[in-house]
Amino acid sequence: MLGAIASPALALEETTRLEPVSGWHVELTDGICRLSRSYSADGQQAVLAIEHFGERNSFSITVAGEAVTRAKATSASVQFGPFFPPHEREVERGRIKGVGEAMLLSSRGLAPPGQDREAEVTEADTPTVPMTAADAEWLRIEQHPGSYLRFPLPKFGEAFAVLDQCVDAMVESWDFDPDEQRALVAGPKVRDQASWVNDIRFPVRELREGFDGRIWLRFNVDAAGRPTACTTVKSADADRFGSACENLLRIARFDPARDHEDKPAASYIVLSIRYDVY
Structure with missing residues (x-):
């Protein structure tokens, strides 16, 4: 209130x-x-x-x-x-x-991880x-x-x-047509978020040092929902979290973007990930 x-x-x-x-x-x-x-x-x-x-x-x-x-x-x-x-x-x-x-x-961004200190992925970026x-x-x-x-x-x-x-x-510059991207009725969506939580690893050194951090990652996603590229677009400390893209590219899966005919289409998505230590 x-x-x-x-x-x-x-x-x-x-x-x-x-x-x-x-x-x-x-x-x-x-x-x-x-x-x-x-x-x-x-x-x-x-x-x-x-x-x-x-x-x-x-x-x-x-x-x-x-x-x-x-x-x-x-x-x-x-x-x-x-x-x-x-x-x-x-x-x-x-x-x-x-x-x-x-x-x-x-x-929007990452919800705080559980007691096991694993990060939770949520969709949506900014x-x-x-x-x-x-x-x-x-x-x-x-x-x-x-x-x-x-x-x-x-x-x-x-x-x-x-x-x-x-x-x-x-x-x-990412090899997408801006007009085609604007015409999409829906962008890619995170699939099976719970499995991401189980597989994302908190950096051990940072855990011991009590370090918190947030990164923003952009995934190129094909029409089958597979990530074809991952780029760190912003990071509090790229040296500490530089392996995030490599790790997530292996496990990330998405529902693909949809065009005006409800057909799957290639697109991109930006995700925010925050590591918290308690």
């Missing part, structure tokens, strides 16, 4: 309003299309980054800098305003070199926000009740269109 709504005066006092101090920047790096911009508020610096892993209208949001150092919440409410409702997101913390503390806003980018005027992140970060999004529609072009180029 939601708490009481704060008065307008209180909400204003507890809102950190950041203003853009740079233009939008779009880049394709290591299998990720990234849209970013620098902000500032009362001398506090922040960077807002929206990262596409290849699935249209599905992206992660990262906020880094001094403005995010105060709150340590494990979840946050994210809203693209003024026309779209807020969405609750899981928060992961980290640091970005040269920027500072960062929080990654994600709504949070999905159904929206028309041109309609978004600001982004508001509620780190805890009554505490907000507010980012104006001037020319966001134009920037997001460039990001879409980046995504198309990235999909083409």
